Amino acid sequence: MFQIQRQQRPKTQRGKRALEQRAPKNVENTKTALFLRGGKTSELVTQAMKDICLLKKPNAVMFQRKNILRPFEDHTSLEFFSVRNDASLFIFGSHSKKRPHNLVLGRCFDGHILDMIELGIDKFVSIKKIKTLKCSFGTKPCLLFSGQEFENDAVYKRLKNILIDFFRGPMIEKVRLQGLEHVLQFTAVDGKIYMRSYRVLLKKSGSRTPRVELEEMGPSLDFVMRRTHLASDDLMKAATKVPKAVKPKKVKNVSYDSFGTKEGKVHMKRQDYAKLQTRKMKGLKRKSDTSETHGTKNKVKKKN
Numbered sequence: 404m405f406q407i408q409r410q411q412r413p414k415t416q417r418g419k420r421a422l423e424q425r426a427p428k429n430v431e432n433t434k435t436a437l438f439l440r441g442g443k444t445s446e447l448v449t450q451a452m453k454d455i456c457l458l459k460k461p462n463a464v465m466f467q468r469k470n471i472l473r474p475f476e477d478h479t480s481l482e483f484f485s486v487r488n489d490a491s492l493f494i495f496g497s498h499s500k501k502r503p504h505n506l507v508l509g510r511c512f513d514g515h516i517l518d519m520i521e522l523g524i525d526k527f528v529s530i531k532k533i534k535t536l537k538c539s540f541g542t543k544p545c546l547l548f549s550g551q552e553f554e555n556d557a558v559y560k561r562l563k564n565i566l567i568d569f570f571r572g573p574m575i576e577k578v579r580l581q582g583l584e585h586v587l588q589f590t591a592v593d594g595k596i597y598m599r600s601y602r603v604l605l606k607k608s609g610s611r612t613p614r615v616e617l618e619e620m621g622p623s624l625d626f627v628m629r630r631t632h633l634a635s636d637d638l639m640k641a642a643t644k645v646p647k648a649v650k651p652k653k654v655k656n657v658s659y660d661s662f663g664t665k666e667g668k669v670h671m672k673r674q675d676y677a678k679l680q681t682r683k684m685k686g687l688k689r690k691s692d693t694s695e696t697h698g699t700k701n702k703v704k705k706k707n
Contacts, residue, residue: 409464415529418453424489425489425519430574430649431520431574431610433462433488433572433573433574433605434462434489434490434491434492434493434510434568434569435462435463435488435490435492436456436459436462436463436464436490436492436493436569437463437464437466437484437485437488437492437493437494438452438455438456438463438464438465438466438494438496439466439470439472439481439492439493439494439495439496440447440452440466440470440495440496440497441469441471441472441495441496441497441498442470442471442497443497443498443499444496444497444498444674445498445503447504447527448497448498448499448504448505448506448524449496449516450495450527450529451496451506451524451527451529451624452465452472452494452496452506452529452623453465454529454621454622455494455622457530457540457588458544458570458600458622459570460539460540460541461540462572464490466484467526467597471704472495473494474507474509474516474519474632475507475519475521475632478516478660479516481493481495481509482511482515482517483513484517485511485514486514490511491510491511491512492509492510492511492568492569493507493508493509493510493511493668494506494507494508494509495507495509495583502523502629503525504520504523504524504525504527505521505522505523505524505629506519506521506522506523506524506626507519507520507522507567508522508562508569509565509632510565510568510569511590511643512634512638512641512642513641515638516632517634517638517639517642518561518565518631518632518633518634519631519632520558520561520562520565520628520630520632521628521629521630521631522596522626522627522628522629522632523626523627523628523629524624524625524626525595525625525626525627526623526624526625527553527622527623527624527625528621528622528623528624529621529622530620530621530622531621531701532621533619533620533621533623535602535618535619535620536602536620537602537619537620538602538620539584540583541572542584542585543571543572543575543582543585544570544572544585544586545585545587545603545627546566546567546570546586546587547586547587547588547589548563548566548589548591548593549589549590549591550589550592551588551591551592551648552591553566553589553591556629557633558633559591561631561633562596562628563589566589577665580605580613581605583603584602584603585600585601585602585603586600586601586602586603586617587599587600587601588600588601588650589597594627594628595625595627596625596626596627596628597625597626598622598624598625598626599619600619600620600623601615601617601618601619601620601621602617602618602619602620603615603616604617604618634697644654647685656668656669656670667671
């Protein structure tokens with residue numbers, strides 16, 4: 404069973420402020436990512452990590468020294484670096500004959516490894532090789548996911564969740580059209596994952612709504628899925644627990660469909676359908692009992 408670690412009492416005011424900064428909050432801070440290199444790395448892996456670090460800045464810490472780590476065999480070093488730098492996300496790069504050009508994407512919760520997914524780089528085009536204008540650093544990207552695997556496969560679902568957690572940026576309430584400058588697209592096709600980065604161009608269209616075009620600015624990466632380490636059910640439940648202060652208050656008889664349309668149920672008292680007001684027409688008007696009896700008497704007299 405997973406147990407959440409208890410925080411020790413601080414001895415100084417500086418330590419108290421540090422613990423308050425790292426303490427759980429109702430609204431999370433923007434998560435910081437660590438970029439670590441293994442004992443052996445290739446130039447392709449190093450450059451790919453630098454390009455992804457540029458997309459993650461300013462919430463990124465790049466380690467300059469190499470660290471001899473084996474994430475899938477021993478978690479202690481990664482958990483130590485995560486707690487030391489107050490970073491819950493990490494990318495570990497390595498290169499070997501068995502697993503060439505290797506990247507491990509992972510995240511931590513309360514000082515423990517939550518889940519990790521290993522990806523192999525099949526093809527890479529750096530930002531420097533694509534000669535176009537770039538977006539400013541710190542721009543919140545728009546994330547697009549294409550492919551049935553992201554909806555049907557459990558491992559791809561978890562990878563999608565990790566990528567959203569990694570690149571989502573700060574939480575915002577409103578989006579300005581001119582502020583939408585960067586688009587990250589992830590496509591899963593035939594066992595490969597394609598990562599593309601685009602700059603949004605707003606051009607004249609003859610109306611108030613501009614014509615939108617996408618210009619590739621890099622980096623461009625083709626991944627292959629390798630090893631995985633997914634979180635246990637109790638650890639994932641503890642990590643995704645929503646505090647009561649953030650939960651929206653439930654309103655009775657109100658629901659929302661898949662498109663966000665608000666729907667409601669209205670309860671009325673039981674009605675007497677005999678007294679229900681309908682459209683007034685001569686053909687639907689009821690005749691009185693007296694008129695019916697007089698009509699029968701007149702018919703009898705005529706027969707006589």
